[in-house]
Amino acid sequence: MLKNKFKLFIFMLAIGFVLITLDVNVTTPFKYPHKYNNSGSVIGEFQYYNIASNYNAWCDYKVINTSSEKADENSHYNTTNDNSSTNSSTNTGQSTAKVIDHVYFGNISVDIFSDALGFLLIFIACLNLAKVNNRFKYGSVTTLFALILHIVILALPFFLNGIVLCNTALVLGLAYLGSNIITTFMFSSGLLKMCTDICCRDERKWCKMTWYVTFVLQILVTFVFWIGSDFNMLLAVGRFFEGVLVFMVIVFWIILKRTYYYLERTWLNYEKQN
Secondary structure, three states, X not given: OHHHHHHHHHHHHHHHHHHHHOOOEEEEXXXXXXXXXXXXXXXXXXXXXXXXXXXXXXXXXXXXXXOOHXXXXXXXXXXXXXXXXXXXXXXXXXXXXXXEEEEEEOEEXXXXXXXXXXXXXXHHHHHHHOOOOHHHHHHHHHHHHHHHHHHHHHHHHHOOOHHHHHHHHHHHHHHHHHHHHHHHHHHHHHXXXXXXXXXXXXXXXXXXXXHHHHHHHHHHHHHHHHHHHXXXXXXXHHHHHHHXXXXXXXXXXXXXXXXXXXXXXXXXXXXXXX
């Protein structure tokens, strides 16, 4: 019975780790209760990157004049029709750029590999393994914090709007990323502290290396998806690195499986003592 319980907790940690690293969003037919309130105090790119990376959003564009002030003074005779604008650009050396103008909420999207479910599984497992060492105890706290942040971030568009929503989502998103990384560190190091035998030395070394790779990839994937909101090529790159991230998580558990006997033995010893 105790062996089955421990096997269940390890399985919950493994599934939870995969769920919080893999995101596959599906658009639902439901809409947010209001339109996004665009702010003129910050550029559209900043607003769009934050809203699109956290919520489903789309945008439109405008063309702006990026010429020097001298060129702008010489171009006072420009008219608004395309032909005269083109001629003027040639004569005065004006240049233009296409930038994001307005941001719009899309339909609500749902992650079919739910982060909330992943954190819930990790929380339950860490709570039951807390008697083994303090890393699991701390891990349960950071997991609960990450779960609360995840729910709050999803609920923000129903209570906030405009630049307040944009800035709040950015700050909470960074805190969420940090709590995600700390959570995986806590339960991973907790597991490695359960197999301190000399015969597990190589497995501990490789598990640490794979965790550090997942740590770097989580930050990289988050940044790429943030910038990639407006660049399809970057989104493709982000999907590739996300696939590598999930692969490294699986490698972590494959390596750790080799120490399962020692993990189970440590668990049984603590259970018998208590």
